[in-house]
Amino acid sequence: MLATRARIALADPLAVLTPLCAHLVEHDAIVEAGPETMRITLEGATATLKPHADELEVMVEAPGLAALRALRSAIASHVIAFAQNQARPEIRWSGDTTGPSLAPDFRILAVTAVETLTPHMRRIHFAGEALDRFDSLGALHVRLFIPPAGLAEPVWPMLGEDGLPIALPSEQRPAIRKYTIRAIDPAAGTLAIDFVLHDDAGPGSTFAAKARPGDRIGMAGPGGRGLREAQRHIFLADETGLPAVGRMLAALPADATGLAIVEVAGAAEEQALARPAGMALRWLHRGAQTDSRLAEAFEELSWPVDGPDVYLWAAAEHATFLRLRAGARTRLRPDRDRHLVVSYWRAGMAEEQHAAEKRTAADSGKVTAPS
Ligand SMILES: Cc1cc2nc3c(=O)[nH]c(=O)nc-3n(C[C@H](O)[C@H](O)[C@H](O)COP(=O)(O)OP(=O)(O)OC[C@H]3O[C@@H](n4cnc5c(N)ncnc54)[C@H](O)[C@@H]3O)c2cc1C
Incomplete structure (x- = not known):
């Protein structure tokens, strides 16, 4: 068993411990309250937390380094x-x-x-290790870390002893872009991602256009919400959502029914998509x-609320998202x-600004859709 410990100075340890336990329970942790301590078990690791007058004493134990670091990082952040x-x-771990260390959900992928x-549309095949956590139809997307061009060796973001990211100088900092896992085989250690090549290419599109076997990028996640069980599925997407639609169509049960509408530039951009006969x-x-016609296509669908x-x-x-969301909220x-x-x-x-605007809108309660 490996173990790591910290004594964290806090003016009011209970004001931190109570919401921390409640939050981790929502993320599948088991929390047991003892007379003086709280025990948190998550993915094979256990943390014992003891509040004192002005500090929180933490001990994390796990059979392996990855599980130890994951829970240490979750507690610290x-x-x-x-x-x-x-x-x-200030959080300093001993033990x-x-x-x-790399974040527990961070992987290095090689083309x-x-x-x-x-x-x-380019499909890039990657090899990576320990990909099991990314094999989920409920969370389809990942954050890709694309190192700046011209670096002799990529520099990956690391977590410090407090479990928080260590800032990298801007010339080394990878650009972060969200993409969808189109196919994954954890046993073989492989996955594929489909990249749109677009005008005004940013780091994501540029990486895809120039990628060669051996190139490396980072990946973290997975995130988002994906496929849900339903009697009928309706998928609407442009090229960027096409990889997710393709993956979900292929994963639906054989008796699934519904409709996918995908908008692309022209006939040359269509792909053959495996799907159940009823889709x-x-x-x-x-x-x-x-201009996109996706929202109009959605509005033209006859779709009674009580269907x-x-x-x-x-x-x-x-x-288009704004129109689709307004339509979905009134019609569904x-x-x-x-x-x-x-x-x-x-x-x-660029994605940095787009993501920042989404966060601001979500904070002000205007947008509830996940990023
Ligand atoms: C959850 C999620 C999953 C995604 N999955 C995928 C995926 O699997 N495959 C995929 O290709 N994309 C996917 N996207 C979209 C992708 O993240 C964005 O298109 C991203 O902006 C591309 O980054 P970039 O570095 O190429 O361009 P950026 O640096 O972000 O932007 C540079 C310029 O390009 C423009 N631009 C960005 N994307 C496009 C586009 N598609 N067409 C035309 N102009 C564009 C921007 O408006 C900006 O002017 C996903 C997005 C999210 C949120």
Whole structure:
């Protein structure tokens, strides 16, 4: 058994411990309250937390380094998050894991092959280790860490002893972009991601255009909400949502029914998508016009509110997302689990700004869709 310990100075340890335990329970931890201590068990590791007058004593134990670091990191980052009304505590761990480490959900991927699917879609095959956690239809997307061009060796983000990211100088810092796992085989240690090659290419599109076997990127996650059980599935997407639609269509049970509408530039961008016989597939072509017709296609669907149990999944450019979300909220039962409508990119904005705008909108209560 490995063990690591910290004594964290806090003005009010209980004000941190109580929400921390409640939060981790929501994330599948088992929390047991003893007379003086709390015991948290998560993914094979156990933390014992003892509040004192002005500090929180923590001991984390696990049979392996990965599990030890994962729980250590979860405790440290949540202590800091829940101590926001107190002075920010300094956290120093002693014992079996000192020194910086990669985040528990971070993997390094190496390109093994590059496939041109259509003129503007590249499938990149990667090899990586310990991919099991990424094999989930309930969480389809990942954050890719794309090192800046010209670095002799990529520099990966590390977590410090307090479990929080160590800042990297800007010239070494990877760009972070969200992409969807199109196919994954953890036993073989492989996965594939489909990248749209677009004009005004940022780091994601540029990486895909230039990728060669041996190139490395980082990956963290997975995140988001994906497939749900339903009597009928409706998928709406542009090219950026097409990889998720393709993966979900292929994973639906043979008797699934519904419709997928995918908008692409033209016929040359269509792909063959494996799907159950009862799932219709309609392609929309933007052609010369730049405006999306996805929202109109959705509005034209006859879809009574009291119809069968339907799950709507939609991903598109921001302006279309706004229309789709408004339509989904008025036409569907306002049940959050019944629809997921997400802004996947925003015309004229790189992802950093798009993500920041989404966070601001979510904070002000205007947007409830996950990023
Ligand atoms: C959860 C999630 C999953 C996603 N999955 C995928 C996926 O599997 N495959 C995929 O290709 N994309 C996917 N996307 C979209 C992708 O993250 C964005 O398109 C991202 O902006 C691409 O990064 P970039 O570095 O190429 O461009 P950025 O640096 O972000 O942007 C540079 C410029 O390009 C424009 N731009 C960005 N994307 C597009 C586009 N698709 N078409 C035209 N112009 C664009 C921006 O508006 C900006 O002006 C996903 C997004 C989310 C939120």
